[in-house]
Amino acid sequence: MATQHELAHSAPDAATSETLLGVEGLSVAYGDQQVVSDVSFTLGRGESLALIGESGSGKTTIARTVLRLLPKGARILGGRMDFDGREIAGISDRAFRPLRGAQLGFVPQDPGNALNPVRTIGVQAHETARLLKLKSRGEERERILETFAEVGLPDPKRIYRSHPHELSGGMLQRVLIGLAVMPRPSLIVADEPTSGLDVTIQKVVLDLFEELKRSLGLSLLFITHDLAIAAERADHLVVLKDGVVQEHGPSKSVFANPKSDYTRELQADVPAINPNRYRSIHLARNTAERNALGSQIEVRSVSKTFGDVVAVDDVSFAVQRGKTHALVGESGSGKTTTVRLLLGLEHADGGEIVVGDGVVNGHSRSQWRSVRRHLQLVYQNPFTSLDPTWRVGRIVREPLDRFGVGDKDERRERVAEAIRSVGLPEEMIARKPANLSGGQRQRVAIARALVMRPEVLVLDEPTSALDVTVQAEIIDLLFRLQSELGLTYLFVSHDLSLVRQLADTVSVLHDGRVVEQGTVEKIFANPENPYTQALLQAIPAVPRVDQSRRVLDPAPV
Amino acid sequence: MSFAAVPQPAGPRLLSRRRLRVLALPPTVLLSFVIVAIVLLWALFPSLFTSHSPVTAVPTQKFLPISSAHWFGTDYLGRDNFTRVIYGTRSSVLNAFVAVGIGLLVGGVFGLLAGFLGGITDALIGRGVDVLLAIPGFLLAVVLVVSLGFNTINVAIATGITMTAIFARIMRAETLKIRQSVFVESSYLQGGSPLFVLFRHILPNAYRSVLALAVLQLGNAIIIIAAIAFLGYGSPPPASDWGLLISNGANYQQIAPWLIYCPAAVVVITVLSINRISRWLRNTN
Numbered sequence: 001m002a003t004q005h006e007l008a009h010s011a012p013d014a015a016t017s018e019t020l021l022g023v024e025g026l027s028v029a030y031g032d033q034q035v036v037s038d039v040s041f042t043l044g045r046g047e048s049l050a051l052i053g054e055s056g057s058g059k060t061t062i063a064r065t066v067l068r069l070l071p072k073g074a075r076i077l078g079g080r081m082d083f084d085g086r087e088i089a090g091i092s093d094r095a096f097r098p099l100r101g102a103q104l105g106f107v108p109q110d111p112g113n114a115l116n117p118v119r120t121i122g123v124q125a126h127e128t129a130r131l132l133k134l135k136s137r138g139e140e141r142e143r144i145l146e147t148f149a150e151v152g153l154p155d156p157k158r159i160y161r162s163h164p165h166e167l168s169g170g171m172l173q174r175v176l177i178g179l180a181v182m183p184r185p186s187l188i189v190a191d192e193p194t195s196g197l198d199v200t201i202q203k204v205v206l207d208l209f210e211e212l213k214r215s216l217g218l219s220l221l222f223i224t225h226d227l228a229i230a231a232e233r234a235d236h237l238v239v240l241k242d243g244v245v246q247e248h249g250p251s252k253s254v255f256a257n258p259k260s261d262y263t264r265e266l267q268a269d270v271p272a273i274n275p276n277r278y279r280s281i282h283l284a285r286n287t288a289e290r291n292a293l294g295s296q297i298e299v300r301s302v303s304k305t306f307g308d309v310v311a312v313d314d315v316s317f318a319v320q321r322g323k324t325h326a327l328v329g330e331s332g333s334g335k336t337t338t339v340r341l342l343l344g345l346e347h348a349d350g351g352e353i354v355v356g357d358g359v360v361n362g363h364s365r366s367q368w369r370s371v372r373r374h375l376q377l378v379y380q381n382p383f384t385s386l387d388p389t390w391r392v393g394r395i396v397r398e399p400l401d402r403f404g405v406g407d408k409d410e411r412r413e414r415v416a417e418a419i420r421s422v423g424l425p426e427e428m429i430a431r432k433p434a435n436l437s438g439g440q441r442q443r444v445a446i447a448r449a450l451v452m453r454p455e456v457l458v459l460d461e462p463t464s465a466l467d468v469t470v471q472a473e474i475i476d477l478l479f480r481l482q483s484e485l486g487l488t489y490l491f492v493s494h495d496l497s498l499v500r501q502l503a504d505t506v507s508v509l510h511d512g513r514v515v516e517q518g519t520v521e522k523i524f525a526n527p528e529n530p531y532t533q534a535l536l537q538a539i540p541a542v543p544r545v546d547q548s549r550r551v552l553d554p555a556p557v
Numbered sequence: 558m559s560f561a562a563v564p565q566p567a568g569p570r571l572l573s574r575r576r577l578r579v580l581a582l583p584p585t586v587l588l589s590f591v592i593v594a595i596v597l598l599w600a601l602f603p604s605l606f607t608s609h610s611p612v613t614a615v616p617t618q619k620f621l622p623i624s625s626a627h628w629f630g631t632d633y634l635g636r637d638n639f640t641r642v643i644y645g646t647r648s649s650v651l652n653a654f655v656a657v658g659i660g661l662l663v664g665g666v667f668g669l670l671a672g673f674l675g676g677i678t679d680a681l682i683g684r685g686v687d688v689l690l691a692i693p694g695f696l697l698a699v700v701l702v703v704s705l706g707f708n709t710i711n712v713a714i715a716t717g718i719t720m721t722a723i724f725a726r727i728m729r730a731e732t733l734k735i736r737q738s739v740f741v742e743s744s745y746l747q748g749g750s751p752l753f754v755l756f757r758h759i760l761p762n763a764y765r766s767v768l769a770l771a772v773l774q775l776g777n778a779i780i781i782i783a784a785i786a787f788l789g790y791g792s793p794p795p796a797s798d799w800g801l802l803i804s805n806g807a808n809y810q811q812i813a814p815w816l817i818y819c820p821a822a823v824v825v826i827t828v829l830s831i832n833r834i835s836r837w838l839r840n841t842n
Contacts, residue, residue: 402748
């Protein structure tokens with residue numbers, strides 16, 4: 001991690017004086033709603049700046065204002081933007097157009113959607129290459145291939161001929177970064193450039209940005225929701241909330257000495273920064289329940305093949321009663337298939353799955369019904385897992401109705417109890433999901449899972465669609481429920497820093513196999529498998545802040 | 558260690574915002590609603606809008622042009638053309654509702670079955686729909702009316718049958734999409750039976766876009782019914798279906814052009830209004 005430390009400390013000294021992008025008093029509104037209020041910041045030549053905020057903070061709107069890509073209906077209410085010594089907020093579209101692409105590069109959030117799926121990468125690269133005004137198409141092609149090599153794409157000629165679907169997400173993002181840097185702009189705006197990528201790929205892409213910044217003298221404007229990444233990678237931070245700057249300054253000092261309450265809250269809520277947030281609970285629980293309670297779930301040598309693809313290959317793990325076991329892996333690791341096998345949504349080709357005291361694979365539909373009373377699932381995305389036409393009360397009551405539990409009054413009482421236990425006010429019962437925030441929706445989904453009073457909750461990335469402060473609230477809630485109700489959790493995630501906070505034991509999955517498993521302490525302190533080690537290195541290494549002394553020292557990984 | 562269970566107050570703001578939204582309808586949509594409401598009132602209470610009789614001839618007043626006394630002029634028997642249009646609304650518009658109702662019900666059920674059951678059912682229904690779509694809708698409707706007998710309700714039935722195919726298509730597509738959604742899988746996990754999922758989750762979510770199509774088809778149905786009446790396959794005179802009025806007016810195009818243009822304008826404005834509402838429904842999903 002030494003390199004990252006050097007980076008964090010090596011704020012470019014030579015170029016700090018010269019400002020490339022200056023934003024002053026910027027305010028933007030969509031219709032009557034002001035989304036950016038009086039935002040000011042400056043970005044020096046060769047420096048990087050991160051705009052940090054949660055959804056609705058206005059960070060993307062600011063980036064779009066700089067690039068003049070605001071959607072219809074948005075208005076700039078005031079403020080000025082200076083780019084390379086020239087005011088650009090007031091100039092005409094015609095005067096602005098030569099800047100975009102050539103001087104201002106853009107790397108979008110979702111590489112999968114940013115390229116035309118029916119044309120080859122090469123054809124689309126030529127569109128950008130035309131900005132260079134080279135003499136011939138052959139010269140353009142040469143420059144494109146050079147650029148692909150520059151961003152670390154293997155076999156540029158093959159990439160040039162490929163269609164987007166033939167490349168992985170990480171490679172597509174490299175292509176897009178390449179296209180953004182090819183005209184040698186002085187500023188690159190990157191809108192959550194890694195949020196759709198796996199953690200190990202994320203690290204590689206961020207490293208590439210660092211390298212290009214140094215070798216080409218680029219300035220970088222990062223838009224991100226992830227404080228840990230911003231602190232590790234950017235020279236300066238601007239923390240936004242509801243369109244208002246909460247705090248800005250050099251990363252190191254903002255991080256060591258946050259002045260605003262919101263930054264402090266963010267800092268406390270980011271799992272990568274606080275690996276030991278829940279350690280006292282784990283410790284208390286472990287001493288209180290020293291006597292082993294036995295296992296609640298056992299998966300023994302389970303395999304599943306789809307056509308030629310081996311999705312799950314000889315996977316075994318056990319979940320202790322009342323504990324949290326985490327399945328960790330990147331996309332394609334087989335973690336989702338494993339969960340679907342456990343819930344009976346897919347049928348295993350071989351092996352045994354034991355829930356409670358009975359083998360469940362090979363069960364009939366009605367047998368599964370009784371298993372699922374005690375085994376409930378909380379989905380990843382609360383925006384899709386709740387029927388938009390139903391009201392909260394009915395959503396939470398659905399399992400009671402379907403399983404025929406109790407009479408009408410008892411059901412109503414149990415729904416109210418579940419709603420209260422997840423910390424929602426009872427008035428929410430009459431609302432529809434569209435009138436709830438993401439966090440509230442996920443609470444509803446948890447209430448629905450709890451209303452049957454199950455023994456096991458399967459949590460499939462339950463916070464990955466949520467903002468980090470909301471994520472912290474949901475994780476708090478899950479801990480409280482586990483303590484109160486003695487629940488067993490199977491927690492599926494790609495986020496190792498979250499797993500470190502939450503889980504007691506871990507299985508690391510890679511290409512459908514368990515590559516390593518054990519207690520959280522053992523895996524995080526002493527990873528043996530190279531893949532586990534790579535995953536751990538992908539956790540952003542932020543300067544650790546000692547709350548009492550407020551000094552910086554390297555974070556042990 | 559704080560368990561941040563933050564109860565958020567239920568805002569009365571939502572209610573007032575919803576009320577505002579009704580006022581903030583785009584002006585063209587508002588106008589369309591007003592027009593459609595007037596047409597519906599014509600259909601239901603024609604006598605409220607005119608004091609003339611739609612059938613009694615007044616030979617002294619034939620072929621009077623547009624005036625304040627006769628908004629749409631008078632016809633070859635001296636009947637008030639505006640009154641004829643108003644009295645013709647009922648069979649023209651209400652039969653369009655019947656036609657769309659038939660198309661929606663029959664097409665909807667087939668589409669739902671095809672999308673939900675899949676496999677051989679889907680294949681069979683799908684080919685049936687293809688055959689139906691291959692025959693021009695208007696031709697099919699005329700053939701059906703000829704075989705069922707000439708009157709307006711048969712025209713409605715025939716029009717409805719030609720519309721089943723498109724309703725089946727849309728319903729199938731919506732069902733397929735919703736069937737794969739996460740909340741449907743979740744309902745199965747909560748012990749929901751396929752029928753429960755079909756009627757409680759899939760139908761309520763599918764109906765929005767099917768409703769928008771139904772409104773659009775209502776406009777089409779009015780045109781098809783008017784066209785069939787124009788060809789003389791609808792109810793015989795003295796009925797005053799819009800299509801029939803236009804057809805009769807065509808005989809006097811040289812001397813009394815208002816007899817053709819006024820009813821035609823009513824058809825066009827009504828259909829355009831309905832289309833505008835349909836587009837608005839689809840966009841505000």
